Amino acid sequence: MDPVTAPASATAALPERCDFTVFGGTGDLALRQLLPALYHRDREGQLPAEHRIIGVSRTPVDDDGYRTLVREALSTYVDAADLEDAAVERLLGRLHHLTLDAHEPDDWHLLGGLLKLGDEPHHDTVRVFYLAVAPSLFGPICDRLDQLDVVDARARVVMEKPIGHDLDSARAVNDAVGRVFEEQQVFRIDHYLGKESVQNLLVTRFANTFLEPLWSSHWVDHVQITVAEELGVGERGGYYDQAGALRDMVQNHLLQLLCLVAMEPPTYVGRETVRDEKLKVLQALKPMTGADVDRDTVRGRYTDGLVDGRAVPAYVDEIGDPDSTTETFVAIRAEVQNWRWAGVPFYLRTGKRMDRRVSEIVVVFKEPPHPMFPHAEGTTAANRLHILVQPDEGMRLHLTAKEPGPGGIRLRPVSLDLSYATAFDQRSPDAYERLLMDVVRGNPQLFMRRDEVEAAWSWVEPILERWQASGRRPRPYPAGTSGPTAAGTLLERDGRSWQETDQ
Numbered sequence: 001m002d003p004v005t006a007p008a009s010a011t012a013a014l015p016e017r018c019d020f021t022v023f024g025g026t027g028d029l030a031l032r033q034l035l036p037a038l039y040h041r042d043r044e045g046q047l048p049a050e051h052r053i054i055g056v057s058r059t060p061v062d063d064d065g066y067r068t069l070v071r072e073a074l075s076t077y078v079d080a081a082d083l084e085d086a087a088v089e090r091l092l093g094r095l096h097h098l099t100l101d102a103h104e105p106d107d108w109h110l111l112g113g114l115l116k117l118g119d120e121p122h123h124d125t126v127r128v129f130y131l132a133v134a135p136s137l138f139g140p141i142c143d144r145l146d147q148l149d150v151v152d153a154r155a156r157v158v159m160e161k162p163i164g165h166d167l168d169s170a171r172a173v174n175d176a177v178g179r180v181f182e183e184q185q186v187f188r189i190d191h192y193l194g195k196e197s198v199q200n201l202l203v204t205r206f207a208n209t210f211l212e213p214l215w216s217s218h219w220v221d222h223v224q225i226t227v228a229e230e231l232g233v234g235e236r237g238g239y240y241d242q243a244g245a246l247r248d249m250v251q252n253h254l255l256q257l258l259c260l261v262a263m264e265p266p267t268y269v270g271r272e273t274v275r276d277e278k279l280k281v282l283q284a285l286k287p288m289t290g291a292d293v294d295r296d297t298v299r300g301r302y303t304d305g306l307v308d309g310r311a312v313p314a315y316v317d318e319i320g321d322p323d324s325t326t327e328t329f330v331a332i333r334a335e336v337q338n339w340r341w342a343g344v345p346f347y348l349r350t351g352k353r354m355d356r357r358v359s360e361i362v363v364v365f366k367e368p369p370h371p372m373f374p375h376a377e378g379t380t381a382a383n384r385l386h387i388l389v390q391p392d393e394g395m396r397l398h399l400t401a402k403e404p405g406p407g408g409i410r411l412r413p414v415s416l417d418l419s420y421a422t423a424f425d426q427r428s429p430d431a432y433e434r435l436l437m438d439v440v441r442g443n444p445q446l447f448m449r450r451d452e453v454e455a456a457w458s459w460v461e462p463i464l465e466r467w468q469a470s471g472r473r474p475r476p477y478p479a480g481t482s483g484p485t486a487a488g489t490l491l492e493r494d495g496r497s498w499q500e501t502d503q
């Protein structure tokens with residue numbers, strides 16, 4: 001089967017041997033997400049028999065020291081019920097660590113030596129290079145790998161966001177990595193694409209028929225996409241204050257969710273076909289003029305408040321910079337200018353320190369075209385499909401029903417609920433588990449292609465520019481609320497309101 005038509009499934013063949021090198025191997029991402037994810041997959045017997053994991057960092061630890069660090073990380077970040085001694089020992093046995101000073105050629109040669117060890121009998125080794133480090137290091141690391149002659153046609157590089165902070169810098173990062181790796185060898189992570197419920201969105205849309213005839217401006221009134229967090233910026237203030245919510249969440253996660261809702265059915269769900277269709281959505285987003293930005297976007301920033309009954313400081317106090325102008329909340333009214341979606345607003349909203357942690361997509365359908373029960377009592381509401389991404393995963397369809405009882409018709413909203421936790425009695429894997437295995441298997445479907453990343457930056461950039469030129473500070477909202485009131489006004493102006501889920 002040709003690689004383009006080959007199934008993009010989790011059952012694709014594993015290489016016999018994989019060397020998985022993590023730059024930033026002792027960092028938070030590696031210890032909190034990557035190694036626990038590899039542990040789970042290893043426990044399920046899904047890592048190649050000869051799979052080595054090589055942590056690279058400036059931390060002065062040897063292999064044993066690294067194993068101790070990873071053992072502690074597993075006991076902290078993996079549920080106790082999932083920790084099995086034999087599986088932990090097996091994963092630890094795969095680990096190596098190299099202390100590397102990026103400017104020290106001898107250190108790099110150690111890495112070259114380790115990677116080439118046993119090269120002869122194992123010439124089919126897949127080498128994965130995971131860049132869990134600052135983006136300014138992406139290009140220099142790739143150049144070094146090239147000089148070491150360890151990048152062959154089977155090698156893969158994984159890039160964590162941020163990929164640039166605007167279009168030019170994203171292009172520069174992509175160019176630098178692209179000088180060493182071909183595009184099909186580059187895996188740009190957006191962990192939202194690895195979430196079970198997000199993948200299920202594709203299945204719901206394309207493995208069923210009932211939605212498709214309704215999925216357009218004929219029957220859809222508007223779409224809402226919310227990613228709300230209770231957490232503040234925590235230890236990541238340095239990065240976040242340079243980024244803000246638009247770069248950190250909208251440019252990637254929210255736009256990817258929008259793409260999956262709005263994309264056309266591809267000819268089949270495959271490696272490039274989904275990415276091709278997502279790109280078309282990004283290219284169809286109505287470009288924002290300065291006046292559009294003023295009217296259709298809201299920037300907010302949390303002040304102190306109560307989250308889950310706990311007092312939390314204001315953003316500026318959390319990062320210790322009263323002059324910061326960074327936003328921690330964004331709401332945007334976007335439009336997809338194509339045949340299917342003309343005139344249907346897509347309202348996006350994301351924020352930190354909100355009243356609860358919830359990510360969901362709400363598709364709000366139009367009201368019935370004619371009042372069929374003019375004399376009925378009770379209340380009706382337009383049909384809504386809530387696609388619940390987290391914390392609970394599932395779907396909820398809001399309908400209108402007749403309240404049981406004699407003496408006329410009384411209408412009442414009811415819901416049809418599908419909870420994945422109840423429907424599937426099994427552990428839902430973390431996004432990184434799926435994504436890391438896709439890297440090992442060489443399946444790029446759930447990763448962002450260069451043209452997607454750059455199209456997303458092209459749409460976002462006029463918003464960033466206008467905000468900067470206006471010099472306005474973000475609107476305040478108390479921590480523990482649903483954001484600035486202007487975010488509500490954005491919809492009220494159109495005769496609509498945010499649909500909050502009773503998760």
Ligand code: BG6
Pocket residue numbers: 191229248249359
């Ligand atoms: C990351 C952002 O990409 O996504 C973080 O950088 C954010 O700021 C996180 O907290 C949210 O991810 P999740 O999976 O917890 O919704």
